[in-house]
Amino acid sequence: MTKIECLAMDLLDELEAMVQAIYIDDDDALDTLVVEKWQHLFSFSTHEAIQNIKQHRLCPQALISDAHWDMVREEKEAEGFDREAYEYSCTRIRKPPIRDTMVTEGQKRRLRQSTFLLKLEGPLSTAEAVAEAANLGTSPTVIHATDADGQPSSFCEVSG
Structure with missing residues (x-):
């Protein structure tokens, strides 16, 4: 394939992508399977999916060629x-869904009953710094123990 033929194929791929971007069928936007x-x-x-599908169809950011x-x-x-x-996935920044970060009442109860082992380092290098940061009374x-790398370290117990 010559260089001109390759350029022509790339141009055709881009034109096809532009046509796909222009074509928006509202019935497809609400297709249950999609x-x-x-x-x-x-x-x-459901609402988020519909909104994101519609937005993607109106403003596609990463149309891919047929070759791709x-x-x-x-x-x-x-x-x-x-x-x-x-195509949509190519535009997304990978981050956990918001719903997964919401803490339920049951999870809050378990957290309050838990005890955490915090390695003393950086800005929280002393028990006093941890107490101040966590707003603890004492x-x-x-x-004193070894960390995951086998190095001697200091830790403190913090109740949830």
């Missing part, structure tokens, strides 16, 4: 992606 797929792939609620999709298609479809979901108990 919404469910996005819920599963990206840990979205042909290279990754088999692997990504095995993971549950279609082309649109894969300094926690200091324990």
Whole structure:
């Protein structure tokens, strides 16, 4: 394949991506199977999935060429992606869903009943610094032991 033919193929891939960006079918935006797929792939609620699908279709940020999709298609479809979901995934910053970071009442109860072992280092290098940072009435108990690397270290016990 000549250099001109390669450039022509790249140009055709880009033009095809532009056509895909222009075409928006509102009925597809609410397709139940698409919404469910996005819920599963990206840990979205139904509302979040619908909003993100619509936003992606209006302002696609990472359209991929047919050549790119042909290279990754088999692997990504095995993971549950279609082309649109894969394109969207290329734009996402990987971070845990917000729902996973919310603490339930049961988790709060267990945390309050727990005792944590905190390595004394950096800004929290003394029991007094830990007491001040955690707003404790008294300094926690200091324990001398070895850390995960086998180095002698100081720790303190902090109740949840």
